[in-house]
Amino acid sequence: MPDVTQWLTVHVDTVHGGLDAVTELLSGIGIDSISVEDETEFHEFLEQNRAAWDYVEEALEESMRGRSRVTFYLPDDNDGYAQLAQARIALQRLKESRDDCGPLLMSMEHTQNSDWEYGWKDYYKPIEVGNRLLILPKWEAAEPRGRVAVVLDPGLSFGTGEHPTTQLCLTLLEKCLKGGERVLDLGCGSGILSIAALNLGAASATAVDIDELCQRVAVENAALNGIGPDRFSVLRGDVLSDSALLESLGGGYDIVLANIVADVIIALSPLARNLLAPAGHFLCSGIISGREREVADALRRDGFDILDTYSKNDWYAYHCVKGRDA
Numbered sequence: 320m321p322d323v324t325q326w327l328t329v330h331v332d333t334v335h336g337g338l339d340a341v342t343e344l345l346s347g348i349g350i351d352s353i354s355v356e357d358e359t360e361f362h363e364f365l366e367q368n369r370a371a372w373d374y375v376e377e378a379l380e381e382s383m384r385g386r387s388r389v390t391f392y393l394p395d396d397n398d399g400y401a402q403l404a405q406a407r408i409a410l411q412r413l414k415e416s417r418d419d420c421g422p423l424l425m426s427m428e429h430t431q432n433s434d435w436e437y438g439w440k441d442y443y444k445p446i447e448v449g450n451r452l453l454i455l456p457k458w459e460a461a462e463p464r465g466r467v468a469v470v471l472d473p474g475l476s477f478g479t480g481e482h483p484t485t486q487l488c489l490t491l492l493e494k495c496l497k498g499g500e501r502v503l504d505l506g507c508g509s510g511i512l513s514i515a516a517l518n519l520g521a522a523s524a525t526a527v528d529i530d531e532l533c534q535r536v537a538v539e540n541a542a543l544n545g546i547g548p549d550r551f552s553v554l555r556g557d558v559l560s561d562s563a564l565l566e567s568l569g570g571g572y573d574i575v576l577a578n579i580v581a582d583v584i585i586a587l588s589p590l591a592r593n594l595l596a597p598a599g600h601f602l603c604s605g606i607i608s609g610r611e612r613e614v615a616d617a618l619r620r621d622g623f624d625i626l627d628t629y630s631k632n633d634w635y636a637y638h639c640v641k642g643r644d645a
Contacts (some may be wrong), residue, residue: 325395327403330426331410334377334387335359337420340644341389344413348405351390358384382450387421395429403427406581443473446480449490450513454480457543469515470543473536478509478578487636488578488604489515494627495638496520500573503527503594505587510537512576514544515550526553534577557590559586571596577603581610588621604636611635 333341335357342353373451377552380518386488393399407425414423445461446454453466473479480486504513507526510533517524526537534555541551556564575591577584584603591601601623606614608630615625 324628325429327393327395327399327448328428329391329393329403329406331406332422332424332426334419334421335373337417337423338389340413340417340420341410341423344409345389345406345478347390347411348402349392350391350406353389355482356386356390358386366522369431387492393482404438409639441628443479443481446486448480448486449493451493452489454511461520467515467518469511469518471509471514473509473511473540476523478507478511480511482485482608483631483634484498484578484604484636485511488512488576488602489603491627491629491636491638492516492574493519493577495574495602498522501523501525501571501596502574502576503568504576505591506579506583507537507553508533508578509587510540510553512578513537513551514541514546516574516576517541517546518544521574523550524552525572526551527558527564527568528553528555529557531555548640558590559583565590569595570594571597572601574600576603577605579603581614584614587616588623591621595641597641599641601639602636603639606635606637608633608635 325584331341338355338357341611342355345351345353349456374469393402403412408424411425415418415550443456444494445456445459447466448454451467451499453461453463453468455461455468457470457472457559469480471479476484480489489512493516496516500521502513502516502521504510504516504524504526506526507513510526513524528534528537533554537553556562558565558568573596575585575594577591584606594638595601603614613636615637618625618637619642622642623639623640624642625637627639629636
């Protein structure tokens with residue numbers, strides 16, 4: 320059972336130029352565990368990581384519009400209210416001494432740690448994908464009813480089965496798998512694609528992600544499905560820049576999966592071809608509408624034939640095999 324300690328969630332609205340002053344002020348009274356939401360930093364992050372972002376939800380952009388906010392948490396007890404009073408007094412002094420920190424408006428709400436650590440799970444329910452798969456959160460009890468269950472606890476990693484790109488890749492995977500395949504999953508996230516492949520009959524799967532968290536989560540999710548290291552291994556690194564990692568992967572895979580973004584798929588395309596067995600399949604998704612032709616051209620240029628194109632909600636996925644004339 321999660322701890323349901325009561326907390327005060329406190330927000331301080333400022334401006335971009337006032338963020339440092341507010342965080343230093345809070346640190347001075349012993350409040351160091353904070354989170355910052357800032358429109359300027361948000362757009363700077365997107366610009367610096369353009370290769371990883373083809374599309375940003377309008378709702379997310381709208382939620383960040385004009386926002387510069389510092390949030391911190393205090394226990395809902397006498398000590399917490401004492402710190403809250405200190406923060407309020409300090410903010411008032413800052414407001415009186417400077418005119419470049421914006422409104423410095425403080426707002427507060429009550430919450431429970433179960434709300435912000437576990438509340439999202441209320442919205443993650445079993446999902447039927449394709450003709451055979453059931454994506455099943457580990458805390459949900461549901462009968463597969465003839466489907467192949469993939470049990471997941473995604474944590475903070477990408478891959479719950481809800482996003483169209485993941486569903487497209489799972490549908491293609493279900494179509495391609497006959498049983499006994501070696502699978503390589505590039506950008507594995509929660510491990511959902513690799514684990515689905517193994518549960519559908521693949522002999523083994525190797526997964527790769529640049530995020531250490533994903534490495535741990537994917538192994539834990541495999542264990543939830545009764546899959547051990549004899550069939551599933553997860554490596555951390557970037558195959559585009561780590562030649563040693565790429566060499567360690569070898570080749571001869573029957574299926575290579577890449578559910579990432581258009582720019583990374585374009586860069587991976589020649590590598591994926593070399594990683595595949597002669598009759599292997601390259602399944603790629605994460606391609607936003609407007610980039611699909613560019614990705615298709617790159618795949619064909621690198622020697623792939625595109626057998627199928629799937630789309631859902633402005634996202635595209637391709638089923639490719641090595642071209643005979645390449």
